[in-house]
Amino acid sequence: MQQKSCCRPEPPDCLNDEKVLLLNTENLQYKFSRKSQDMIINFFEDCITLVCYNDQISLKLIDIMRDNEIIIPEELSLVSFDDSDLAFASEVKLATVIHPKEKLGIEAANLMLKMTADKEKVFKVKMMPGLVVRNSTGPVTG
Structure with missing residues (x-):
């Protein structure tokens, strides 16, 4: 089954908002179709920040913005997830x-040990993420 490379799929209820743009990538190389790129640029006109689900997508969006003469962070802030080595790649x-x-790794190992001792119990763990601020964010001036 071929995955659509379409913007605006039906969002989950928690994201059912005209100010949220959900994008599907065409394949594992995170390539956006021309239609998706155009929708990103059109959507950008009404936003000041993009939040991407990983650094690889963020870098692709930086390329799309650069190709359309949109300057990050002066005209658009960009925040990513995962803090991979790609966070420094551009x-x-x-x-x-x-x-x-x-x-997370230590806690996962501890949970596995606890689960072997008590197979019926449900364990929950919450951990707070952090934020590393770099030069892809700032006051939008454009």
């Missing part, structure tokens, strides 16, 4: 949400 260093990976 001239625009990505502001990114970070997760305590080492702490």
